[in-house]
Amino acid sequence: MRLMAMIMLSMALLGASAARAETSFCPGLVQAVGPGLRGRDAAFIRSYEPGAGEEALPLGLSTTAFTYDNALVAIALVACGQVDQARTIGNALMQAATYDRTFDDGRLRNAYRAGPLGRGAALLPGWWDDQKNIWGEDPAQDGTATGNVAWAALALLTLHQATGEADYLSGAKRLMDWIIAHASNGSEGFSGGFHGYDPQQVRLTWMSTEHNTDVYAVASWLFRLTSAPRYRDAAQTARRLLDRSFRGDHFLLGTKPDGSPADADLLALDVQLWPWMAVPDTPDWRKALGFAQAHLAVDDGFDFNGDRDGVWVEGTAQAALAYRMVGDAAASERLLAGLRNDRTASGLLNATRSARVSTGLSIDPSGASTIPDFFYYKRPHLGATAWAVLAETGWNPFTGARVP
Numbered sequence: 501m502r503l504m505a506m507i508m509l510s511m512a513l514l515g516a517s518a519a520r521a522e523t524s525f526c527p528g529l530v531q532a533v534g535p536g537l538r539g540r541d542a543a544f545i546r547s548y549e550p551g552a553g554e555e556a557l558p559l560g561l562s563t564t565a566f567t568y569d570n571a572l573v574a575i576a577l578v579a580c581g582q583v584d585q586a587r588t589i590g591n592a593l594m595q596a597a598t599y600d601r602t603f604d605d606g607r608l609r610n611a612y613r614a615g616p617l618g619r620g621a622a623l624l625p626g627w628w629d630d631q632k633n634i635w636g637e638d639p640a641q642d643g644t645a646t647g648n649v650a651w652a653a654l655a656l657l658t659l660h661q662a663t664g665e666a667d668y669l670s671g672a673k674r675l676m677d678w679i680i681a682h683a684s685n686g687s688e689g690f691s692g693g694f695h696g697y698d699p700q701q702v703r704l705t706w707m708s709t710e711h712n713t714d715v716y717a718v719a720s721w722l723f724r725l726t727s728a729p730r731y732r733d734a735a736q737t738a739r740r741l742l743d744r745s746f747r748g749d750h751f752l753l754g755t756k757p758d759g760s761p762a763d764a765d766l767l768a769l770d771v772q773l774w775p776w777m778a779v780p781d782t783p784d785w786r787k788a789l790g791f792a793q794a795h796l797a798v799d800d801g802f803d804f805n806g807d808r809d810g811v812w813v814e815g816t817a818q819a820a821l822a823y824r825m826v827g828d829a830a831a832s833e834r835l836l837a838g839l840r841n842d843r844t845a846s847g848l849l850n851a852t853r854s855a856r857v858s859t860g861l862s863i864d865p866s867g868a869s870t871i872p873d874f875f876y877y878k879r880p881h882l883g884a885t886a887w888a889v890l891a892e893t894g895w896n897p898f899t900g901a902r903v904p
Contacts, residue, residue: 523840525888526580528847532885533573534585536615542591544570544622546614549846551879559627560638565614567593567648571655572886572897578662579895590659593652594671596622597678602698606678608649611641640863643695645704646683649675650714654897657721661900669725676718680734683715688759689741690715690734695866702866706762708754709745709771712738717778717898742775746784750791751775757867766860767806769796769815773822778898789822800838803857804876810854812876813842817849817887824894825903832891839888848880849888 533545544565550557570589577586597608601621613623629636653675660668683690685705689712692704719735722728745752745761751771753762772792776785796802801811802819820835842849851857861874889895894903 525839525843525849525885525892526576526582528843528849529573529576529580529885529889530582530585531847532880533577533882537585537588540588540616542595542617543588544592544612544614544617545573545589545882547611547882548851549844549848549880551850551877552844554879557879559629559636560625560641562627563613563615564611564625564638564641566611566641566883567596567608568610568645568651569882569886570612571648571651572890573882574655575658575895575897576886576889578658579889579893583659583662586655586659586662590656590668590671592617592622593655594667597652597671597675605682606674607644607682607694608652608675609641610643610645610648611638637697639696640865642697643701643865644693645711645865646679646690646693647708647711647714649679649683649693650711650718653718654714654721657718657725658897658900672718673722673726676715676722676731676734679715679718680730684734684737687737687740689744689755690738692865695864704865705757705759706755706867707741707759709742709751710754710768710774712741712754713774713778713898716742720778721900739779742779745771746775746788749787750795751785751788765806767795768859768861769802769804769812770818772796773815773818774898777822777825777896780899786826789819789826792819799853801835801853805858805860807858807860810852810857811838812857813839813849813851813853814876814881814884814887817884817891820891821887821894821896821903824891825896836888836892839891842884844880846880847885848882849884850878851876851881851884852878854878 536545547566547569548561574586574589595617597606599621611625613625625641626637653672656668656672685691689707692706694701696702716735716738719731723731753766772788776782795806798808801816804812816835820832823832855878857876859874860872862869862871863874
């Protein structure tokens with residue numbers, strides 16, 4: 501009888517373990533990125549896979565590994581206990597910042613060509629244009645967004661925390677030092693970065709709430725580790741922009757290029773969530789979660805902006821983590837349950853539930869065009885999957901701490 505009881509208990513435990521694996525996002529992420537990382541010293545992972553009914557990605561995405569997505573995946577892999585795979589992306593980020601085909605100032609581009617890195621400069625994404633008979637590149641992908649540099653630094657800080665290796669800390673410091681040297685807007689905050697083709701890129705003078713949140717997180721983390729005054733000062737500078745952007749119960753996008761506040765009717769979900777995730781001593785800022793619920797919620801998820809034209813899966817995962825952080829486990833689990841239906845055979849979650857979700861923003865960050873042509877499409881996406889992992893594991897990427 502005792503033997504039978506032990507067998508039955510073992511079967512029950514195995515069944516529970518299988519059930520947890522079935523609902524967990526970690527196995528899917530590892531399934532999707534493992535083949536591209538395993539056995540590599542340094543590699544980037546393509547951000548999207550073709551959606552249902554697509555034979556291939558559009559040329560502008562066919563080789564593209566967005567820096568932000570890859571930094572997120574490195575953090576999510578650490579949260580999943582896959583530190584060795586995360587190292588491969590972290591090593592790629594450090595190599596890309598060290599060697600560039602044009603610039604020698606330590607910047608990172610917004611995207612790189614997916615795949616293992618060889619020696620020297622990391623390749624940038626691109627495609628052959630048969631009609632024009634030229635090599636094509638995307639000026640936004642070739643550019644450098646301040647927030648993307650900060651996310652790469654967060655990934656390196658996460659790896660330093662997980663491994664204790666000094667190289668990752670040194671890499672994060674170099675990236676933060678680049679931001680201080682090249683994106684500082686005096687004492688008011690940090691500007692958007694650079695846009696355009698090599699070698700003459702345009703400096704982006706607007707300031708983003710989202711970017712300054714990222715910078716605050718990196719600078720605060722580095723100050724905790726090093727006590728270096730420059731990181732304390734950088735955190736305080738970024739915090740000023742966040743304070744200026746808060747409107748009592750929600751955040752503006754930031755500022756226009758001339759320094760005036762961004763249009764009040766332009767909303768973005770991540771802007772309502774990230775600041776108070778990164779800055780722990782701001783209980784009033786958490787009112788922005790209620791604002792998001794009132795103005796951005798749709799179906800069983802959240803839209804990117806206020807037009808409520810569909811579920812933005814990445815942002816819905818961010819909201820699941822946000823609810824967990826404020827202690828609303830039921831709301832967090834409800835969103836996670838919906839996200840489980842967004843998984844694809846690749847292991848990745850689709851970026852949207854409908855065919856397309858608008859953002860109200862332009863793909864041209866320079867301001868030369870104000871056409872709202874930046875959309876998310878229903879394709880398997882690294883970023884959406886990584887945020888689902890962070891929500892499920894309770895991992896705050898801005899601090900490296902788990903949420904109770």
